[in-house]
Amino acid sequence: MTDTILETDGLTREFTGFLAVDGVSLRVETGTIHALIGPNGAGKTTCFNLLTSFLPPTRGTIKFKGRDITGMKPAMVARLGLIRSFQISAVFPHLTALENVRLALQRARGASFDFWRSDRALAVYDNRARELLYDVGLTGFAETVVADLSYGLKRALEIATTLALDPEMMLLDEPTAGMGHGDVDRIVDLIKRIRKGRTILMVEHNLSVVEGLCDTITVLTRGKVLAEGNYETVSKNPEVIAAYLGTADA
Amino acid sequence: MFGFSRAQSIAFILMVVLIAVCPFVLYPVFLMRVLTAALFACSFNLMIGYVGLLSFGQAAFFGMGSYVAAWTMKAWHVDASVAIVLGGLTGAALGLVLGYLAIRRSGIYFAMITLALAQMVYFFCLEAPFTGGEDGIQQVPRGHLFGLIDLNNDMTMYWVTAAVFIGGFLLVHRIIHSPFGQVLKGIRENEPRATSLGYRTDDYKLIAFVLSCMIAGVAGGTKALVFGIATLTDVHYSTSGEVVLTTLLGGLGTVFGPAVGALVVTSMENYLAQFGAWVTVTQGAIFMICVLAFRRGIIGELGAFLKISL
Numbered sequence: 001m002t003d004t005i006l007e008t009d010g011l012t013r014e015f016t017g018f019l020a021v022d023g024v025s026l027r028v029e030t031g032t033i034h035a036l037i038g039p040n041g042a043g044k045t046t047c048f049n050l051l052t053s054f055l056p057p058t059r060g061t062i063k064f065k066g067r068d069i070t071g072m073k074p075a076m077v078a079r080l081g082l083i084r085s086f087q088i089s090a091v092f093p094h095l096t097a098l099e100n101v102r103l104a105l106q107r108a109r110g111a112s113f114d115f116w117r118s119d120r121a122l123a124v125y126d127n128r129a130r131e132l133l134y135d136v137g138l139t140g141f142a143e144t145v146v147a148d149l150s151y152g153l154k155r156a157l158e159i160a161t162t163l164a165l166d167p168e169m170m171l172l173d174e175p176t177a178g179m180g181h182g183d184v185d186r187i188v189d190l191i192k193r194i195r196k197g198r199t200i201l202m203v204e205h206n207l208s209v210v211e212g213l214c215d216t217i218t219v220l221t222r223g224k225v226l227a228e229g230n231y232e233t234v235s236k237n238p239e240v241i242a243a244y245l246g247t248a249d250a
Numbered sequence: 251m252f253g254f255s256r257a258q259s260i261a262f263i264l265m266v267v268l269i270a271v272c273p274f275v276l277y278p279v280f281l282m283r284v285l286t287a288a289l290f291a292c293s294f295n296l297m298i299g300y301v302g303l304l305s306f307g308q309a310a311f312f313g314m315g316s317y318v319a320a321w322t323m324k325a326w327h328v329d330a331s332v333a334i335v336l337g338g339l340t341g342a343a344l345g346l347v348l349g350y351l352a353i354r355r356s357g358i359y360f361a362m363i364t365l366a367l368a369q370m371v372y373f374f375c376l377e378a379p380f381t382g383g384e385d386g387i388q389q390v391p392r393g394h395l396f397g398l399i400d401l402n403n404d405m406t407m408y409w410v411t412a413a414v415f416i417g418g419f420l421l422v423h424r425i426i427h428s429p430f431g432q433v434l435k436g437i438r439e440n441e442p443r444a445t446s447l448g449y450r451t452d453d454y455k456l457i458a459f460v461l462s463c464m465i466a467g468v469a470g471g472t473k474a475l476v477f478g479i480a481t482l483t484d485v486h487y488s489t490s491g492e493v494v495l496t497t498l499l500g501g502l503g504t505v506f507g508p509a510v511g512a513l514v515v516t517s518m519e520n521y522l523a524q525f526g527a528w529v530t531v532t533q534g535a536i537f538m539i540c541v542l543a544f545r546r547g548i549i550g551e552l553g554a555f556l557k558i559s560l
Contacts, residue, residue, distance in 0.1 A: 052446065064349075077450035090446070092439035104447050106429060111456060118253055122429055165447065211396045237445035 003030040005169055005199045006051070006082070007040045011060035013046055013223075020046040022223035023060070028216075029168075033191070033200045038220035044203040045087060047172050047220070051201075052084045053077045065167070079107075083167035087174050087203075089154040093147040096215060097138055097157055099197060100146055101129040104164035130155065130166070136190055138158040152183030163194060170194075173204040176209055207235075221245065253427035254505075261506055269412050278474070284516045285415040291337075291496045291508030292422045293465035298427050298494075299456045302438035303353070306361040306370025309465055310348070311341035314371060315467030320387040320480035321380055323417050330395045332412065334471040336431040337515040341467020342377040342460050344371070349459035350444030353452055365487065372485045386481030389555055390474055408475060414472050418465050423505060427463060447517025495533065499540050501547030506560050512550050 006028040008207045021043040049055040051062060053074040061070045064082050064170045068226040092100050095163050105125040106112055114121075120222055133142055140235075141149060146157060155175060171232040175191065177183045188209055191200065204210050209216060210231065217234045221243045227234050234240055254262055272281050290312050297303045304351060315337035323333045327374045348371075353362045375381045382388070390399035401407045425431050437451045444451050474480045493513065502509025512533040515533070522529045553560040 001537050054442070054445075064400070073450065074445050075448050075450040076448055083291065083448075086442065086446070090440055092436050092443065094439055095435060099432070103432060103444075104430065106450050109429070110451070112429040112433050113453075115425040115428045117428050117430075118424070119429055120253070121428045122432065135337055157309040159445070 001066075003031040003064060004028065006201065007063045008051070009061045009063075011047070011050055011062065012058045013043075013050055013055060014058040019223050021050060022058075024220070024223070024225055026218060026225070028199060028201055030199055031197075031201065032215040033195055033213055035214040035217045036201065036203045036220060037207070037210060037217060038226070041222075042220040043223040044175060044220055048084060048171055048203065048222075051171060075137065078165075081168035082171070083162050083165050083169070084171040085158050085162055085173055085175065087177060089151065090158055091146045091154050091161070093117070094145060096143050096145055097133060097149070098126065098129050100157055101161050101164050103131050104161045105129055107165060109149075126190070127151040132160045133165055135163070135193075137186060152179050152186070155179070155183070155187060159187070159190060159194070167168075167198065169199040169201070172200060172204075174203050176204065176206050176207060185208065211235075252284040253365035253423065255559060256532040257556075258505055258560060261437065261560055265410040265506065265509065266345040266416065269416070270346070273405060273408050278404045280516070280520055282411045282476045283473075283520075284410055284513050285411050285468050286476065287493075287496065287516050288512035289415045289418045290466055290494055291500065291512045292419055293462045293469060295497050295502065295508045296422050296425065296458060296462045296465070296502075298497060299409045300431065300434050300438060301358065301455055303455065303459070303460070304353075304361045305364045305459070306487075306490055306494070307348070307364035307366075307371075307486050308462075309487065309489035310371040310472075311345055311466035311487065312343050312493075313375065313480075313482075315341045315470030316480040316484040317375065317381055317470075318467075319471030319502055319554070320390040320478075323357040323390050323393055323475065324387060327393065328396055329389070329412070330393045330475055331395070333475060334468055337471020337474070340465045341470065342464035344467075345460045345463025349456050349463065353455045353459060365490070368485070368487060368490060372482070372487070373457070375482060375485050381482075384509040386479055387474075390478050390480065392475050392478065401475065406441040408508055409477060414468065419509070422465065425458070426505075429455070430457070453560065458460070464560055485522035494538050497547075501550035501553070501560075504547065504549040504553060504560055507547050507549035514548070536541060549560065 004027050008024060008026045011021055011024045025167055032184060037042055050057050053072050058203060061068060064080060102122055102125045105128055106122060130142060135158055137243060145246055154190055176187050191213060216227045217231060217238050227237045236243050294308045297305050316405055318340040319333040319337035322328045348367045352360055355363055376383060392407060394400055395410055399406060433449055433454050435478050437454055441451050454506060470484060497508050497513045498512040499514060501507025519529055522532055546554060
């Protein structure tokens with residue numbers, strides 16, 4: 001039997017007059033890549049916000065590594081090793097690529113409230129930051145201000161920054177959204193390389209990415225789990241096909 | 251040196267030289283006004299330029315620092331250094347309370363809350379007996395520094411003011427270029443991302459706010475000693491507005507911008523004073539030109555032109 005790293009029970013989030021996430025019970029097994037798919041407005045991103053405490057759930061519980069993290073502060077969830085990325089590329093645009101990654105590595109020294117110390121104290125992280133940049137194909141961009149990087153490179157940088165925390169579990173919100181083919185392949189390769197020793201939960205629209213990458217797929221529609229299983233099972237499920245393509249009588 | 255880039259080191263040396271030479275050419279009391287205004291603007295710039303929070307109540311901390319320094323000098327006859335330190339501590343303590351309430355919001359809401367809280371401080375100062383109400387605290391003695399140096403001489407007072415300014419200026423610079431400052435910049439750039447990396451962003455914002463208020467309090471305390479008065483003007487919202495103007499004009503988020511802005515604004519007030527209401531009209535016009543034509547401020551535009559960070 002495999003271990004469950006993340007487990008939700010009856011997770012619900014209500015916005016005024018509207019159930020964005022409705023009783024979702026999710027179980028993510030340790031070491032797998034788990035995809036969360038579904039049409040627009042299915043509640044995927046809300047789910048991510050709930051899992052990382054960026055939004056408090058209306059009802060339901062979330063357990064990470066067997067520990068109840070419901071209602072915990074988002075920064076605390078991150079410190080437990082559950083790190084998210086964002087749909088819009090989450091970088092620090094006016095810092096250099098190196099500084100972006102270093103800001104994550106800097107977590108290792110604790111809270112960094114030392115305003116009286118020179119930032120040369122951070123130079124010890126430079127080598128590790130360069131290694132991470134190399135891993136995601138950003139060698140040579142270390143000193144570039146991130147605002148000047150292309151979209152695909154920003155997403156790669158975001159993954160490098162997330163990896164810098166060496167998280168046990170990563171939540172990737174549409175890692176390939178808005179990318180050209182070349183960039184998509186690069187990100188898929190990257191995810192394959194970094195999955196070792198980690199669990200990944202990702203929201204993804206690109207089904208070919210999901211097919212090649214994910215062990216388990218959960219389909220959400222209108223805030224509810226519609227189907228779950230591997231790609232084979234899910235892609236043949238008539239309800240899933242109906243949800244994605246619409247039905248004759250819909 | 252102190253984490254300055256090469257261009258910044260040159261600019262810093264130039265600034266120190268100017269501070270050293272100017273009192274032999276210009277009226278020292280005017281220059282002290284510039285220096286205290288510059289330190290006040292530096293404290294404001296720490297919040298707006300590096301945390302991205304517009305505090306519209308910075309005068310509350312400046313003014314309370316000024317009142318406390320003036321009162322302790324006059325009533326307790328403390329040492330000048332003690333008065334200035336107490337001014338700073340007052341700013342910090344008040345900043346801790348008001349900041350705790352205000353940092354939960356950002357953008358325009360943060361500006362409005364700080365303005366509202368600063369107005370409360372203003373009315374407190376208007377009513378509280380120790381502030382002297384409309385009269386303020388007048389004829390504050392300058393006293394002695396470390397029990398030795400008599401500050402009644404303008405030149406002596408000037409060197410002390412200059413030292414306080416340079417100390418505060420370097421402190422702000424160190425804060426910005428520290429591991430803590432790096433986190434602040436992350437918060438300014440993308441707060442949700444900083445949170446997702448495990449930083450409790452409110453804690454950083456609060457510490458930065460308290461530091462900023464402390465420096466504002468030191469500036470206020472020093473100003474009270476220089477002019478021998480603490481009045482309601484120091485806590486008035488127009489003083490908060492003026493520091494916004496000063497910093498914008500000099501260059502938001504630049505190292506030297508607030509000092510240059512303070513020099514320009516204070517000079518205008520000083521040399522245009524004979525034209526009465528025209529001072530505010532001129533300030534308004536310059537502010538509009540700044541917003542329309544050179545948004546990065548004097549130093550921001552200069553830095554962009556020379557392709558260096560000043």
